[in-house]
Amino acid sequence: MEEKTKILLDILDKKTDGISYNIYQDITHCTLDIICETAMGVNVNAMSNPDNEFIQAVYTMSDIIPWKMSRPYIPEFIFNILPQGYKSRHALKVLHGFSENIISSRKKILQNKSSRSEKESSDADELFGIKKRLSLLDMLLEASEDGKILSDADIREEVDTFVFEGHDTTTSSISWTLLLLGNNPEIQEKLYQEIKEVLQDKSIPSFNNLPELKYLECVIKESLRMFPSVPFIIRTIEQEIQIDQYKIPAGTDILLHIYALHNSPEYYPNPDVFDPDRFLPENCVGRHPYSYIPFSAGPRNCIGQKFAMYEEKTILASIIKRYKVTAMEKIKDIKVIPDIVLRPINGVLVTLQRRE
Numbered sequence: 001m002e003e004k005t006k007i008l009l010d011i012l013d014k015k016t017d018g019i020s021y022n023i024y025q026d027i028t029h030c031t032l033d034i035i036c037e038t039a040m041g042v043n044v045n046a047m048s049n050p051d052n053e054f055i056q057a058v059y060t061m062s063d064i065i066p067w068k069m070s071r072p073y074i075p076e077f078i079f080n081i082l083p084q085g086y087k088s089r090h091a092l093k094v095l096h097g098f099s100e101n102i103i104s105s106r107k108k109i110l111q112n113k114s115s116r117s118e119k120e121s122s123d124a125d126e127l128f129g130i131k132k133r134l135s136l137l138d139m140l141l142e143a144s145e146d147g148k149i150l151s152d153a154d155i156r157e158e159v160d161t162f163v164f165e166g167h168d169t170t171t172s173s174i175s176w177t178l179l180l181l182g183n184n185p186e187i188q189e190k191l192y193q194e195i196k197e198v199l200q201d202k203s204i205p206s207f208n209n210l211p212e213l214k215y216l217e218c219v220i221k222e223s224l225r226m227f228p229s230v231p232f233i234i235r236t237i238e239q240e241i242q243i244d245q246y247k248i249p250a251g252t253d254i255l256l257h258i259y260a261l262h263n264s265p266e267y268y269p270n271p272d273v274f275d276p277d278r279f280l281p282e283n284c285v286g287r288h289p290y291s292y293i294p295f296s297a298g299p300r301n302c303i304g305q306k307f308a309m310y311e312e313k314t315i316l317a318s319i320i321k322r323y324k325v326t327a328m329e330k331i332k333d334i335k336v337i338p339d340i341v342l343r344p345i346n347g348v349l350v351t352l353q354r355r356e
């Protein structure tokens, strides 16, 4: 994360000319680089080479999936002959080919490793730093027992899920946080003071610094309250339930509106006011545990929530330490795109002013 954040700062340093610019894409490239390295152990170079085929295929699928989901009335055979159908087939071929190549090359590396003596491999691992950087893919391959527990296709699906769930969501959250901070200079200043105190001379926080950034955690939580990256989730009711005067039969698909819940004055007075202090421990006492569910709840909640918090803290602390961020649009004027993740329609228009 630190390595990728450093590249992001180098890119942002070139955008400090006072002209407003849309930071959304640069954040997306950074989170894509981070998740691909974590999930697959490869550097896809989204920040240095955003036009590569894999990155373009990720973008195509990120556009087509919500397009298709919002048109359930289009039968599969019609979708297949539409331009979107053609584009998605091509993008999937690129994505699957990419993951399959990586799976087979990682398999070979793991096989070579296990054929070497234990001592030999641990010495080499120390030397090349392999052991410290096992990716999710390596762990799944090790646990797969040569396809008996997980086939290559199962592994590919898991890795692809992580890549897709693990970059759009954090990008959305980081972006809304920057827009909120850019609209609330006093809160940004208070946050800057905390970051300066914790980081001292460093530009980027280390893993050990992250728990110390307590106000930043409140800022991120409040931003996820107002603009949850995943604005709704869908579940199928297994047993009939009664909610007030409504009886909901088993088998009904229901939509849980996280955005509406988080913006309800019943749980959050003045819900339009950005107030990170709502998440100070003393102010959370007595609040209903299910009134705040940006990562969903129950057995299928978000597996990546801790990772998301580490990543957001690393990137946001580094940006706020180095620049004063000013948003070009007022929060109340920003329109959102009804998508799988909550995105501002015009992106994130900001100016960055170097602090030091």
Ligand code: HEM
Binding pocket: 161, 162, 165, 166, 167, 169, 170, 173, 228, 229, 230, 233, 234, 294, 295, 296, 299, 300, 301, 302, 303, 304, 305, 307, 308
């Ligand atoms: C701010 C960032 C994030 C938010 C708001 C978020 C939110 C969510 C939500 C609401 C769900 C439940 C979806 C549903 O039930 O339909 C979910 C599931 C999931 N998330 Fe996240 N997520 C974030 C970051 C991440 C990251 C960084 C990763 C990977 C490292 C990740 C991996 C997953 C996976 C694999 C699932 C599916 C879990 C399952 O079905 O058992 N998420 N996320």
